[in-house]
Amino acid sequence: GESVGLHLPTLSVQEGDNSIINCAYSNSASDYFIWYKQESGKGPQFIIDIRSNMDKRQGQRVTVLLNKTVKHLSLQIAATQPGDSAVYFCAENRGDMRFGAGTRLTVKP
Amino acid sequence: DVKVTQSSRYLVKRTGEKVFLECVQDMDHENMFWYRQDPGLGLRLIYFSYDVKMKEKGDIPEGYSVSREKKERFSLILESASTNQTSMYLCATHFGYSGNRARGYTFGSGTRLTVV
Numbered sequence: 151g152e153s154v155g156l157h158l159p160t161l162s163v164q165e166g167d168n169s170i171i172n173c174a175y176s177n178s179a180s181d182y183f184i185w186y187k188q189e190s191g192k193g194p195q196f197i198i199d200i201r202s203n204m205d206k207r208q209g210q211r212v213t214v215l216l217n218k219t220v221k222h223l224s225l226q227i228a229a230t231q232p233g234d235s236a237v238y239f240c241a242e243n244r245g246d247m248r249f250g251a252g253t254r255l256t257v258k259p
Numbered sequence: 260d261v262k263v264t265q266s267s268r269y270l271v272k273r274t275g276e277k278v279f280l281e282c283v284q285d286m287d288h289e290n291m292f293w294y295r296q297d298p299g300l301g302l303r304l305i306y307f308s309y310d311v312k313m314k315e316k317g318d319i320p321e322g323y324s325v326s327r328e329k330k331e332r333f334s335l336i337l338e339s340a341s342t343n344q345t346s347m348y349l350c351a352t353h354f355g356y357s358g359n360r361a362r363g364y365t366f367g368s369g370t371r372l373t374v375v
Binding site for chain 1: 263268292298299300301302304349351364365366367368369
């Protein structure tokens with residue numbers, strides 16, 4: 151079946167380092183992807199999105215890269231801060247949402 | 260900004276009880292969704308609704324029902340709660356489609372339900 155998933159369930163980084171969170175998808179027809187951040191006790195919050203006609207999109211301290219050849223998506227967080235500690239999901243938006251299990255990012259001081 | 264409000268942050272219910280989870284949005288969105296979130300499984304779609312009095316089954320509707328009597332309110336109902344329904348429940352809404360893409364997808368803060 152079709153799925154959206156993440157490579158790693160946990161990621162621990164030092165404060166100030168860059169973080170990279172990965173996501174694989176299997177539906178080659180998907181053309182729109184979203185990254186969400188979910189802090190403890192809260193609902194997911196939109197971070198950044200990307201369309202399939204793009205390879206890269208940048209936001210404030212975040213960059214999303216899309217490799218359609220291998221159906222891979224990544225979220226890069228620059229200069230990771232303690233407030234970045236959360237679970238991060240990629241989602242495949244095909245009208246309804248398909249989510250991966252999430253990666254928990256922990257930032258060590 | 261769209262506000263999606265889930266009435267309870269935490270709930271503890273007994274096995275066999277009928278449970279109502281309420282979700283209210285304040286931006287006149289037509290599309291509303293209920294998910295459950297479990298460790299290692301991510302978010303799974305239970306039910307969704309594209310209009311008042313309209314409902315569609317998602318991927319895991321068994322043991323649940325929904326009600327959409329008013330546009331702003333979408334209720335998830337556990338007819339007879341069981342321990343395997345202990346989970347985080349998330350409501351979401353969006354305001355329409357651009358092509359086939361849902362626009363303005365927004366989540367509530369979630370209700371953590373424990374069935375004992």
